[in-house]
Amino acid sequence: MKLKKRSEISLTAVLVYSLLLNSGASLMWPLTTVYMHDTLHESLTVAGIVLFIMSCFMVLGNYLGGILFDRWSPYKTALISIFISLIALVVLIFSHGWPIFAIMLFIYGLGEGSSLTLLNSYASKVQSTSTRHVFNSLYIGINLGVVIGTAAVGYLLKFGISTVFTVATSFYVILLIMTIFEFNVDFQKSQSTINQNSQSDVDMGPQKPANPKLIWLICTMVFFIYMSYTLWESVMPVHMGQLYISFEKYSMIWPINGLLIVFGQPIINRIGTNFKMVRQISFGVVVFALTFFMLIWAKQYVSFIIIMVILTFGEMNGLPAIPAWIDSLADAKQKGKYQGMFNIFMSFGRAVGPLFGGIMVEWFNYPILFAVSGSLILLSMAAVMIENRKKFLAQD
Numbered sequence: 001m002k003l004k005k006r007s008e009i010s011l012t013a014v015l016v017y018s019l020l021l022n023s024g025a026s027l028m029w030p031l032t033t034v035y036m037h038d039t040l041h042e043s044l045t046v047a048g049i050v051l052f053i054m055s056c057f058m059v060l061g062n063y064l065g066g067i068l069f070d071r072w073s074p075y076k077t078a079l080i081s082i083f084i085s086l087i088a089l090v091v092l093i094f095s096h097g098w099p100i101f102a103i104m105l106f107i108y109g110l111g112e113g114s115s116l117t118l119l120n121s122y123a124s125k126v127q128s129t130s131t132r133h134v135f136n137s138l139y140i141g142i143n144l145g146v147v148i149g150t151a152a153v154g155y156l157l158k159f160g161i162s163t164v165f166t167v168a169t170s171f172y173v174i175l176l177i178m179t180i181f182e183f184n185v186d187f188q189k190s191q192s193t194i195n196q197n198s199q200s201d202v203d204m205g206p207q208k209p210a211n212p213k214l215i216w217l218i219c220t221m222v223f224f225i226y227m228s229y230t231l232w233e234s235v236m237p238v239h240m241g242q243l244y245i246s247f248e249k250y251s252m253i254w255p256i257n258g259l260l261i262v263f264g265q266p267i268i269n270r271i272g273t274n275f276k277m278v279r280q281i282s283f284g285v286v287v288f289a290l291t292f293f294m295l296i297w298a299k300q301y302v303s304f305i306i307i308m309v310i311l312t313f314g315e316m317n318g319l320p321a322i323p324a325w326i327d328s329l330a331d332a333k334q335k336g337k338y339q340g341m342f343n344i345f346m347s348f349g350r351a352v353g354p355l356f357g358g359i360m361v362e363w364f365n366y367p368i369l370f371a372v373s374g375s376l377i378l379l380s381m382a383a384v385m386i387e388n389r390k391k392f393l394a395q396d
Contacts, residue, residue: 011134013182014123017175018141019148021115023169024085026149027164031157032105039161040098043255050102054109055351059344061113066340068114069121070333075184078118081175089169093162112215113347115175121338122183124327131324132277139320140262147258176287211329214387215338218326219345221380225285225319226346228292228373230353232308239366245301253308260312268316277321278388285381287311297368328390 032054036047061081069079088108092101126134156164204379233252240250272280291311298304323342330338360369 008127009125009183009185011123011126011137013178014119014126014134015141017122017178017182018119018138019145020171020175020178021119022145023148023152023170024145024175025112026146027153027156027168027171027310028105028108031153031161031164035161036098036101040101042098052103052351052355053102054105055347057106057109058113058116058347060349061110061115062117062340062343062347065114065117066121066337066343069118069340074118075119075179077114078122078179078183078317079176081111081114081118081174082119082179084108085115086111086169086172086176089165089172092165093169096161096165105264113343116347117340117343120343121187124323124339125185131327132272132321133269134161135322135324135327136265136272136320138323139316140265143258143261143265147255147262151255151396194272214384215326215329215341217331217380217384217387218322219341221377221384222322222342223283223345223349223352224373224376224380225288226288226349227356228355228377229370230350231357231373233355235357235361235366235369240301240304243299249301253304256305257308257312260309261316265316265320266310272317272321277325281318281325282381282385284314284316285377287314288318289374289377289381290314292370292377295370314332344346 030046032051036042036050065081065348068074085108088104088111092104092108120135120280123134123138124131152167153164156167237250288311291307291314293305294303294310298307323339326338326342357369360372
């Protein structure tokens with residue numbers, strides 16, 4: 001049976017897709033290091049190398065997903081991407097020893113990376129509301145998925161690793177069915193309407209067809225943001241442990257982060273409509289960066305909680321709208337490419353972060369690590385703002 005193409009993608013479909021995709025992914029990430037070290041008896045170094053290679057496969061998936069979205073078929077690419085991840089998960093249900101576990105993680109990362117780029121690329125085509133609102137809403141779906149996945153994995157792991165993979169597989173089966181029926185969209189019919197919406201909704205003044213240099217600088221900033229953000233996942237548990245703060249207390253920080261985003265993001269979105277998108281992003285990124293300087297003096301558990309709350313406030317203002325900003329700067333025929341770039345730099349930042357943190361702590365100390373991280377974000381943000389200012393002066 002040949003399915004009829006839809007005339008447009010709905011915001012609801014994109015949000016549900018985001019929720020399912022990130023719920024499934026969040027079942028995988030928290031257990032990887034623990035399972036490899038405690039069950040497969042591999043060293044933490046080996047576990048780190050596996051995660052780095054998996055992230056590199058995600059970067060490759062990000063790139064291929066964006067290119068194929070623009071130059072081939074978004075629908076077929078989406079189907080293939082989900083199917084790749086699904087195959088890896090099915091294999092892991094029945095075979096999760098060494099080295100098959102690592103190999104399947106690499107395959108899973110390839111499909112996951114492509115799916116993440118396609119999610120952003122499809123979201124940029126939503127016509128029912130502004131691009132800014134779409135990506136802000138998408139961020140809520142992503143973090144709700146993270147809350148669901150990370151909360152469920154601890155419970156599911158008690159029933160065995162196969163149970164975790166089975167539940168993750170069920171998410172991707174639903175995603176595959178949803179992709180078949182909801183993502184077969186004919187974008188050609190509505191391209192002019194999309195262009196008009198993307199120009200007017202972001203409130204950034206007259207736009208040139210594309211601004212690759214500014215996009216590259218924004219993506220560089222994204223790299224430093226996520227490189228620093230992963231320090232909370234990698235070196236922070238060790239740092240807090242050295243301050244006699246238990247791992248159980250550390251693990252409670254992430255539900256706080258996720259729930260603040262789920263319930264606070266709609267409020268931030270409503271308030272943010274009164275400000276230009278670029279100003280809101282710059283404000284949020286600056287607040288986000290300053291929290292790393294605060295970590296230099298943090299010694300008590302309550303200090304880390306307060307810093308995470310402030311970081312989350314900056315994150316809610318600065319991070320969700322960055323894909324929308326990139327979308328507004330991209331040529332209509334290259335939206336997939338530049339959304340792919342965003343995901344590539346984000347994934348690569350996550351891959352480099354743990355390695356960067358380990359080297360900095362080994363060679364220097366935690367205060368220098370936090371100071372360098374915050375400084376890199378601020379410097380990259382300054383470069384973005386200078387280039388953005390040049391763009392407007394050139395248009396005057």
